[in-house]
Amino acid sequence: MGNRLRPVLRRIVPASMRRQLFNFREARQAPDDWRRLVRAFPELEDYATLAERARTSLESNYHRYLTEVSIPSMAISIELATFLLVACRLFRPRKILDLGSGFSSAVFLHYAATSTTEVDLWSIDDSEEWLARTDLFARKVGLVPMRLLPWQDFLRRREERFDLVLHDLGSMKTRLATLPDVLGRVNSGGLVVLDDMHKQPYNSAARRAVKRHCMTLISLRAVTLDQISRYSMLAIPT
Ligand SMILES: C[S@@+](CC[C@H](N)C(=O)[O-])C[C@H]1O[C@@H](n2cnc3c(N)ncnc32)[C@H](O)[C@@H]1O
Structure with missing residues (x-):
């Protein structure tokens, strides 16, 4: 949609209808994008089997994290x-x-x-309190924390x-303000996962930021849609 048309449409189309149009566009884009991703990375062809194994190995710690530390709307979805x-098992990122x-x-x-x-993991937060909680949880479940x-x-x-970069930092305002820096932190051939792409105006602003960085956005809605309608997208250098 043209940049000049957008503010006009925002004024004349009711918010509920804009939301419906947004959901329709997002749902339509998802299967095509997943097929595009599988064409680019044929290793993902048997995603269902790989996902079942991965999910099984995470489920008990996930349940524990939600019971003892956080809530479903704040933690990443299963x-x-x-x-x-x-993605880690297939692409073996060294630095995350x-x-x-x-x-x-x-x-x-x-x-x-x-x-x-040999993995070098950098876990970052804008809250020292949540860094400490992450550290404690990791130790409790027998994992050895790296850089926090x-x-x-x-x-x-x-x-x-x-x-590999996961961008799930702070409030949505912080998320957007930090996005340009984050997109610049990926190696060529690397991947950036953006969570909470079901949210507007974050989705539109993130699309523009990804484009400005000459990256392509691929919806992961087909495999990450969760119980609270959240989903993620992948930004990859073009
Ligand atoms: C969407 S959360 C990040 C979730 C994290 N990636 C995970 O998988 O659990 C975004 C920010 O909210 C804060 N946070 C995390 N869990 C929280 C909770 N249960 N309540 C309030 N703030 C929380 C942290 O500072 C974090 O950077």
Whole structure:
């Protein structure tokens, strides 16, 4: 849609109808995007089998995380956790940026603990309290925490680049404000996973930021849609 038309439509189309149109477009895009991703990475062809194995290995810790530490709307979904573990096992990232520590940190630590790849995991948060909770949870379930850093400290490490990035940091306002920096942190050939893409205006703003970074956005709605209608997308360098 043209940039000049958008504000006009926003004024004349009721919010409920805009939401319906958004959901319709998102749902329509999802299966095509998943097929595109499978064509690019044929290893994903048997996603169902890979996902079942990954989910089984995460489920008990996920249940524990939701019972003892967080709530479903704040922790990543089991669907996204599963996708991340499948992606790690297939693409074997060495250096991972986990923005918004929590259960996602446990997923990446599980990958590191069960892989022959030497993994360098950076788990970052804008809340020191949540970094401490992540550290405690990881230890409780027998995982060995790696780097746990406040966002402000991470910002000073300008030169660091990663093979896999999960962007799930802070509030949606923080998420959007930090997105340009985050998109610049991926190695060529790397992947950036953006959670909460069901949310507007984040979705539209994230699409524009990804385009400005000459990256392509691929919906992961087909495999990450959860009980509260959340889903993620993948930004890859073009
Ligand atoms: C969407 S959460 C990040 C979730 C994390 N990736 C995970 O898998 O658990 C975004 C931010 O909210 C904060 N947070 C995490 N869990 C929370 C909770 N249960 N209540 C309030 N804030 C929380 C943290 O500071 C985190 O950076």
